[in-house]
Amino acid sequence: ETGVTQSPTHLIKTRGQQVTLRCSSQSGHNTVSWYQQALGQGPQFIFQYYREEENGRGNFPPRFSGLQFPNYSSELNVNALELDDSALYLCATSSRGLETQYFGPGTRLLVL
Amino acid sequence: QQQVKQSPQSLIVQKGGIPIINCAYENTAFDYFPWYQQFPGKGPALLIAIRPDVSEKKEGRFTISFNKSAKQFSLHIMDSQPGDSATYFCAASSQTGANNLFFGTGTRLTVIP
Numbered sequence: 001e002t003g004v005t006q007s008p009t010h011l012i013k014t015r016g017q018q019v020t021l022r023c024s025s026q027s028g029h030n031t032v033s034w035y036q037q038a039l040g041q042g043p044q045f046i047f048q049y050y051r052e053e054e055n056g057r058g059n060f061p062p063r064f065s066g067l068q069f070p071n072y073s074s075e076l077n078v079n080a081l082e083l084d085d086s087a088l089y090l091c092a093t094s095s096r097g098l099e100t101q102y103f104g105p106g107t108r109l110l111v112l
Numbered sequence: 113q114q115q116v117k118q119s120p121q122s123l124i125v126q127k128g129g130i131p132i133i134n135c136a137y138e139n140t141a142f143d144y145f146p147w148y149q150q151f152p153g154k155g156p157a158l159l160i161a162i163r164p165d166v167s168e169k170k171e172g173r174f175t176i177s178f179n180k181s182a183k184q185f186s187l188h189i190m191d192s193q194p195g196d197s198a199t200y201f202c203a204a205s206s207q208t209g210a211n212n213l214f215f216g217t218g219t220r221l222t223v224i225p
Contacts, residue, residue: 002157033212042118042201042215043156056210090155092213099144099211103155 002026004093004104012110018079021107023091025072031055031096032074034066037088037106049074050096078109086111115139116204118216125192126224133187133219135202140183142204146213147176147187150199159200160187192223 003026013019023032031050035043045058049068063079072093078085088108092101117136125131135145143164148156162169162176162185169176173190189196199220203213 002155004155006155033210035213040218042203042217043213045210045212045214048210048212056212058212094211099205099207100146100158100161101211101213102158103148105153105155108153 002093002102002104004029004091004102006089006091006104006107008107009105010108010110012112013081014112015081015083017081017111018077019081019109021076021078021089021091021109023074023076023093023104025074025093026102029093029095029102030072031094032068032072033092033094033101034074034076035090035092035103036060037090039087043090046076081111083111085109114217115214116202116216118202118219120219121217122220122222124222124224127192127194129192129223131189131192131196131221131223133200133202133221134184135186135204135216136182136184137204137214138183139204139206139214141206141208142214143207144205144211145176145178145185146203146205147174148201148203148215150201150218156201189221192221194223194225197221197223 033048034046037043047057146161
């Protein structure tokens with residue numbers, strides 16, 4: 001088990017709503033990356049935060065946004081939810097300059 | 113465009129067999145190649161990783177073989193056990209950028225007792 005925690009574990013929303021997902025870093029890790037994993041697929045990179053700023057972004061629209069806090073924890077916000085946003089959302093933490101990323105258990109989001 | 117291609121999609125082996133999962137990539141900037149294991153309802157867990165200056169790495173029953181010229185790498189699981197039944201993902205990243213991981217599409221492994 002990694003020290004990465006995520007909340008909530010499951011969430012059901014309706015199309016058009018907004019959602020906030022949370023991630024707490026493993027001790028000593030200052031970088032947080034978020035990934036979206038659709039059913040039966042590999043995780044897809046959404047964005048990464050380091051020193052409370054976005055440090056890289058994948059091919060996701062601006063309605064996907066995030067925050068990182070001074071304690072390195074992070075939030076993923078998704079506005080105007082669409083049915084295709086239904087997925088497992090994973091956060092992964094790492095130490096800046098080191099490649100190894102450790103994943104949390106994920107938040108399963110269902111959009112109806 | 114899939115940056116890392118993985119095969120096979122699924123694999124069934126008998127207990128004690130040696131499943132092999134293959135991955136290929138195009139981006140020569142990739143310099144870190146991890147393998148993750150994922151059980152249903154869980155996040156991916158790092159199994160083993162390799163850098164391109166090494167052709168093989170072993171950790172316990174897991175071995176990565178790496179062919180830099182062919183831009184391919186594979187995972188071998190020695191003496192496979194029913195508890196190894198899971199989905200396995202290869203991935204790649206580059207230090208130039210955010211070190212974000214590009215994942216393959218996954219291989220669902222079933223080990224029959």
